[in-house]
Amino acid sequence: MPHRYPVREIARQAGVSESTVDRVLHKRPGVREGTVLQVEQAIADLDRQRTQLRLSGRRFLIDLVMETPRQFSSLAREALEHELPGLRPAVMRARFHLRETWETDDLIAELDSICRRGSHAVVLKAPDVPEVAAAIGRLTAARIPVITLVTDVPMSTRIAYVGMDNRAAGATAAYLMCQWLRHVDSDVLVITSSTMFRGEEEREMGFRAAMRTYDPGRRIVEVSDSDGLDATCGALTAATLRAHPGIGAVYSIGGGNRGIVEAFADADRTCEVFVGHDLGDANRALLRSGHLTAVLHHDLRADMRQVAQTVMGYHGALPGDQRPRASGIQIITPHNVPEYEV
Template identity: 65%
Template sequence: MVGMAHRFPVREIARQAGVSEATVDRVLHGRPGVRPGTVLQVEQAIAELDVQRGQLRLSGRQFMIDVVMETPQRFSTLTRRALEAELPGLRPAVFRARYRVAERWRLPELIAELDRIARRGSHGVLLKAPDVPEIADAIGRLARAGVPVITLVTDVPTSLRLAYVGMDNRAAGATAAYLLNRFLGADRAPVLVITSGDDFRGESEREIGFRQALTGLDPERKVIAVTSDGLDATSRLRVARVLDGCARTAVYSIGGGNRGIAEAFAAAGCDCAAFVAHDLTPDNVELLRDGVITVVLHHELRADLRSAARALMGFHGALPEHRPRPAAATVVTPYNLPGESVGGH
């Protein structure tokens, strides 16, 4: 408590706590003669004054942010819904968002969009983009223009981004390996590991975590890599090629396109031994309920966006500095589906 002694006037603390100024002074300086319950009253009063000060600091503050994403439409829709659901909870600050999303950006066009934001100004960019040097350079130009960038669900760690918000992807991949190893047991079915390519750091981290953990758990298990683009049509075609003449196979779908993957299995007459996926998209929820997907690795996207907003407000001095931490994955089965299907990628 001593470190908090001069945050507020003693009189203000006493009024908030409903005790005398002398009692507050004794608590702040650690003097004896104060009941434990009264000490808690004073501590609670200081915490309440902190909240009130933060609300006053935020009152009337307006933040315009840009959401720039390369991602399948199903995930950009989830992100928009999650952000719009979260914005009212950020009051008294007012957030408005501009969206620039595409399932596939040409890299020069994506760079040009980030440079436009740097020129026109923004209170922050939420970015889901490939981890390539050109993107890192564009983030650097934004940072030097005073526009903070927060990477969302997939990181660009060598850039000047302010923070990363999203899942601990390496731990999520290791969790997938653990689950599939337990599901399969003595069954020697190979595992298809399906990604959207090597440019997205989040997917690469999931695959690294998966392979490292599986090597420790079952070094003889065969892993078959398939690169798609996260879209159902492409995933169906590319998985079908691998399944030609197959018998029984398990799946770890890192990059999505899971309805297409399921259709490829059905068309090939191939038994899916177990299916681990990411994201509580409407398609994945339906596939999980129907028993096609075995489990979904989920984290709360709204919590990510709330953390990103706090980090941006901290950057602009509206709140104390906030440094987000990667989120842990939750294993979702048909029996513990959240009430609302707003997931994380």
């Protein structure tokens, strides 16, 4: 069977004779091991260059649809915009549909509008509700792939989830909490932005399961539906502190951390350990001021690279399986805050 590249082309790439390439391809003796590796490397280089040629002139338009606090949507937008130039020779453009809160009917209308207008992909952070799953099905039927970001809608036709393992993130938060509270008698406040986001639910489940293992007697007080916004989180935390005088630690799953800090200060209460998520400007400042003990962070730029590769793989512009891998969970303390968040 003829090789996918002409012998002459492989020989030119490897810098050896055509007869040497022919012996290597047909596994004939008389070729040094180093020369065999040289020919194999040349073929691998030609594969990569063929991929670049396949990408040349390809244009993709994707839609980023997110319901999330502005702090996080800004991080996601900046991460994607930083990655776009590195996708050349392919050209990828993005349209952004970002809101802090989104009525379900309005969100579905936006997704259906994209379905009518057309797109090469939708990158979605949205609640895990039947209406969203149905809208994803309509996009899929229109050959518009959907990739969920940070929080999943698993019972849908989305082609991939990109983000961290949220159960593992919650378990990591519990491990840190138990280590730092080892000699402190304190209840733990767990606060989420919405019960509808699968990622937040999985973080909480991971946290509770690990707490049962590491510190089964520790009391956990749950507050939900904070919207992840400072004002709402502050008001809910203040009310919870009044009702539960034993609270002295926080695991903030969904954001609004400045409001939580202010509520502790207004109540003249000490927060011994405060673990949050994502490295936006507010969390950077809270880390440096000592109000946040640690932030669980993942590399959003790496996430966006995986998003782009998944989109291009779906449309046949990249070879092989472009299935994303789970993002690494980084533990950021006041002593190792990166200079840039993206």
